[in-house]
Amino acid sequence: MTEIEKPRRWKAPVLVWTRFEDSTEWVVFNPQSTELxxxxxxxxxLWALASEGRAxxxxxxxxxxxxEDAPVSSEALRFTRDMLVFMDDTGLLQPA
Amino acid sequence: xxxxxxxxxxxxSLSSTGLQVEIGPFLVRVRSELPVVATHLSLLxxxxxxxxxxxxxxxxxxxxxxxxxxxxxxxxxxxVNGARPYLPLPxxxxxxxxEWGLNWCIGNKAHRFLVLHAAVVERGGNAIILPxxxxxxxxxxxxxxxxxxxxxxxxxxxxxDPDTRQLLPSPRPLSLKEGSIxxxxxxxxxxxxxxxxxDVEGTRFVHARPPxxxxxxxxxxxxxxxxxxxxxxxGKETTIERVPKAHALMDLAGQSFNIAYNGTKGFDCxxxxxxxxxxxxxxxSDLDDVLVQLNRLIAA
Numbered sequence: 213m214t215e216i217e218k219p220r221r222w223k224a225p226v227l228v229w230t231r232f233e234d235s236t237e238w239v240v241f242n243p244q245s246t247e248l249x250x251x252x253x254x255x256x257x258l259w260a261l262a263s264e265g266r267a268x269x270x271x272x273x274x275x276x277x278x279x280e281d282a283p284v285s286s287e288a289l290r291f292t293r294d295m296l297v298f299m300d301d302t303g304l305l306q307p308a
Numbered sequence: 309x310x311x312x313x314x315x316x317x318x319x320x321s322l323s324s325t326g327l328q329v330e331i332g333p334f335l336v337r338v339r340s341e342l343p344v345v346a347t348h349l350s351l352l353x354x355x356x357x358x359x360x361x362x363x364x365x366x367x368x369x370x371x372x373x374x375x376x377x378x379x380x381x382x383x384x385x386x387x388v389n390g391a392r393p394y395l396p397l398p399x400x401x402x403x404x405x406x407e408w409g410l411n412w413c414i415g416n417k418a419h420r421f422l423v424l425h426a427a428v429v430e431r432g433g434n435a436i437i438l439p440x441x442x443x444x445x446x447x448x449x450x451x452x453x454x455x456x457x458x459x460x461x462x463x464x465x466x467x468x469d470p471d472t473r474q475l476l477p478s479p480r481p482l483s484l485k486e487g488s489i490x491x492x493x494x495x496x497x498x499x500x501x502x503x504x505x506x507d508v509e510g511t512r513f514v515h516a517r518p519p520x521x522x523x524x525x526x527x528x529x530x531x532x533x534x535x536x537x538x539x540x541x542x543g544k545e546t547t548i549e550r551v552p553k554a555h556a557l558m559d560l561a562g563q564s565f566n567i568a569y570n571g572t573k574g575f576d577c578x579x580x581x582x583x584x585x586x587x588x589x590x591x592x593s594d595l596d597d598v599l600v601q602l603n604r605l606i607a608a
Binding site: 228230231232233234235237238239241243246248250 | 550552553554555557558561567568571572575576579582583
């Protein structure tokens with residue numbers, strides 16, 4: 213199990229989120245890095261779930277994201293893991 | 309001060325204490341002993357307020373080479389607010405060196421504004437921002453528009469007041485390169501053009517005098533109603549299609565010189581500007597057709 217897959221608590225730094233009426237994508241501005249990122253709705257939901265502050269594994273988050281009782285697919289797990297790595301790298305989420 | 313519209317006599321102040329050129333929100337002190345810079349100002353800045361005042365937010369000195377270079381392969385080098393951002397170039401390019409020095413100032417020092425790499429034109433109170441990388445046909449399109457009745461705010465920089473989200477004009481000589489030189493010369497033979505030259509990369513360029521009416525309205529801001537990403541595609545019919553605003557915001561931010569300096573305020577300003585604008589992608593090859601379509605678009 214890699215570091216990112218272990219149960220972790222995340223916290224959200226101060227970010228500025230924007231969504232326009234013509235799409236479901238989000239643009240997020242990180243004032244600390246002064247970088248902008250374009251992320252889709254699912255990734256935004258993952259960010260919201262992760263930043264709730266509870267200790268969760270990648271699998272816990274993938275299950276919560278799927279909002280289904282059925283086991284999550286390997287694709288969903290990969291997406292969740294890759295997105296957490298991205299958000300960690302870009303400072304959209306920080307280890308609590 | 310010279311009278312806009314009348315021929316400018318660039319006096320000896322240029323080579324001593326300098327002249328102050330007013331370009332929209334910027335007061336620029338220009339100094340040079342090179343006759344080519346005086347000619348550049350006389351030819352292309354005759355409509356601008358110019359004073360024999362040795363002050364300015366930006367200090368642009370175009371100096372000749374030292375030592376043997378004064379006589380053997382004379383040079384022109386920009387000294388901008390004390391910095392030397394570029395290598396020396398042949399003295400005949402002194403006018404262009406001044407323009408590039410000014411570009412450096414606006415791109416690197418005008419942090420009280422949000423500065424984007426984009427042309428801006430306006431008609432009927434509606435401004436269009438044309439952000440695009442070099443080679444996209446942005447400057448050709450911008451020149452065709454402004455010599456056909458549109459107002460030039462800038463062919464290089466969108467200057468945005470982050471408090472009001474208004475676009476501030478900084479009309480300056482238009483920079484044309486390679487094939488667009490002949491295209492615009494053929495369409496607009498009465499426009500005054502500076503001498504042709506080649507930059508350090510060997511690209512052929514010329515500067516063209518901005519329309520007098522645009523220079524006279526250099527203190528009249530405009531509101532963005534469209535963000536259009538243009539691309540010249542040889543042989544292609546004109547197509548205009550919508551771009552999701554989130555993508556337009558990302559692309560526009562990518563053209564910003566100083567969003568990092570403006571932080572959340574700059575991001576908020578860009579977001580609101582995109583929110584209030586139609587965001588479009590334009591592909592074209594026929595300038596006549598694209599002018600008709602943009603006139604129709606802005607009228608609607």
